Amino acid sequence: MTLVIRDVRDEDGEAMYRIRRIAFGGPREPDPARGDNPYWPDGFEGWWGIVAELDGHPAGFLRSRDYRQFFGGRAVPMGGLASVAVDPYARGRGVATAMLDRALTGLREAGQCISALFPSVPALYRARGWEQTGLYERMILPLDLLTALPRPTAHRTTRPARLEDLPALQAAYLAFASTVDGMLDRATKAHRLEEILELDIADLVPGTDGVRGYLTADRPEGERLITFDLIADDPDTASQLLRHLASWAGTLHDVSLRVVDQAVRDLLLAQPVLHDVRNHPWMLRVVDLPAAVAARGWPLTALLRPLAVDLEVVDEHAPWQAGRHRIVFDGDKVFCEPGGTGAVRLHARALGPWYAGSADTAMLRRAGLLEGDAKIAAQLDALTGAPRAVRMADSF
Ligand SMILES: CC(C)(COP(=O)(O)OP(=O)(O)OC[C@H]1O[C@@H](n2cnc3c(N)ncnc32)[C@H](O)[C@@H]1OP(=O)(O)O)[C@@H](O)C(=O)NCCC(=O)NCCS
Numbered sequence: 001m002t003l004v005i006r007d008v009r010d011e012d013g014e015a016m017y018r019i020r021r022i023a024f025g026g027p028r029e030p031d032p033a034r035g036d037n038p039y040w041p042d043g044f045e046g047w048w049g050i051v052a053e054l055d056g057h058p059a060g061f062l063r064s065r066d067y068r069q070f071f072g073g074r075a076v077p078m079g080g081l082a083s084v085a086v087d088p089y090a091r092g093r094g095v096a097t098a099m100l101d102r103a104l105t106g107l108r109e110a111g112q113c114i115s116a117l118f119p120s121v122p123a124l125y126r127a128r129g130w131e132q133t134g135l136y137e138r139m140i141l142p143l144d145l146l147t148a149l150p151r152p153t154a155h156r157t158t159r160p161a162r163l164e165d166l167p168a169l170q171a172a173y174l175a176f177a178s179t180v181d182g183m184l185d186r187a188t189k190a191h192r193l194e195e196i197l198e199l200d201i202a203d204l205v206p207g208t209d210g211v212r213g214y215l216t217a218d219r220p221e222g223e224r225l226i227t228f229d230l231i232a233d234d235p236d237t238a239s240q241l242l243r244h245l246a247s248w249a250g251t252l253h254d255v256s257l258r259v260v261d262q263a264v265r266d267l268l269l270a271q272p273v274l275h276d277v278r279n280h281p282w283m284l285r286v287v288d289l290p291a292a293v294a295a296r297g298w299p300l301t302a303l304l305r306p307l308a309v310d311l312e313v314v315d316e317h318a319p320w321q322a323g324r325h326r327i328v329f330d331g332d333k334v335f336c337e338p339g340g341t342g343a344v345r346l347h348a349r350a351l352g353p354w355y356a357g358s359a360d361t362a363m364l365r366r367a368g369l370l371e372g373d374a375k376i377a378a379q380l381d382a383l384t385g386a387p388r389a390v391r392m393a394d395s396f
Pocket residue numbers: 023024083084085086087090091092093094095096097098118119120121123124125127
């Protein structure tokens with residue numbers, strides 16, 4: 001068996017469409033309405049990809065989307081791994097693993113110092129250093145529950161969003177998303193803002209300067225409304241948008257509400273004692289530790305004295321970041337420099353949850369991902385504010 005991993009080429013389109021279709025389902029033929037090149041309808045912008053060839057035949061595919069993800073208020077370059085698929089006959093022989101090894105080098109070369117993915121097979125990604133880190137949630141809520149919510153106390157109206165409103169919607173999204181660790185900035189070529197206008201509902205609440213909030217949703221066949229974004233600057237705007245949803249009571253039975261803003265879920269909605277929350281957790285991996293430390297924001301350091309934590313990173317699949325590092329907060333900025341005593345040992349899988357702040361060092365220790373002095377390690381929690389919920393509102 002000869003396995004070759006290489007960059008994707010235009011002419012791979014048909015073979016890769018077939019491998020992805022068999023893996024994830026979909027029509028036998030691509031939709032001809034999707035442009036000049038239906039096999040690559042989005043072209044080659046906003047992502048890079050690799051192909052596995054087994055004995056000269058294409059047998060596997062993986063892509064990394066160019067994203068940026070907010071941590072500490074700054075948007076960090078992130079490679080979103082997606083479409084990982086291996087032809088059924090070629091599975092179980094290490095093809096996907098070999099593609100992940102190549103992807104790690106590719107991520108680093110692309111300047112994507114962190115990488116996230118939605119795993120259907122966590123063991124595969126764990127073995128290469130990705131770890132469960134964040135939430136992507138949907139709540140299933142009966143629509144009649146929304147009709148009981150209070151009316152806005154200040155005047156708010158809604159109107160449909162138009163093409164010229166897209167920058168204001170994006171600004172409203174960004175003002176919110178930059179305050180939530182894990183959110184994408186939706187500002188790279190991997191995103192197409194106009195897609196909002198293809199949805200059944202894209203309505204906004206105008207403000208004196210820009211928009212106060214907006215709602216995007218689809219009304220598919222069946223009894224359930226599907227929401228995407230519900231962004232609101234203030235409680236009256238949120239009430240207006242929730243009442244907008246409530247207007248479907250009577251026609252539809254429930255709403256699948258994507259949990260974008262935890263304030264809407266926990267502080268504004270009245271949740272029934274029993275309700276369904278469907279989570280689609282995502283994994284994170286640090287690909288280039290010094291670059292990742294330099295790229296994120298560290299807002300909690302305003303409360304800290306200068307500190308230095310000596311790390312020994314165990315990472316055989318990203319050897320460029322294995323070994324001794326010192327994480328330093330010098331009273332001004334946080335950085336990662338080589339050297340130190342290696343007082344705290346962090347395994348590759350610990351890096352993602354630590355970086356995001358989703359797991360504290362006591363949790364990482366209990367999971368066998370961290371060893372060494374507990375007091376020194378706890379300083380790593382002080383930097384990120386761990387443990388805290390980390391959330392994304394896009395899936396890929
Ligand atoms: C998942 C998939 C890409 C794996 O490809 P592969 O080439 O068979 O993977 P590998 O041979 O490199 O497997 C490496 C490890 O991953 C794990 N793994 C792979 N497939 C698995 C599965 N279906 N269920 C559970 N674990 C699995 C195993 O731990 C395996 O290690 P082992 O061989 O020591 O048991 C392939 O089965 C596929 O295309 N599935 C359908 C699409 C899909 O689910 N893609 C993942 C999207 S996130």
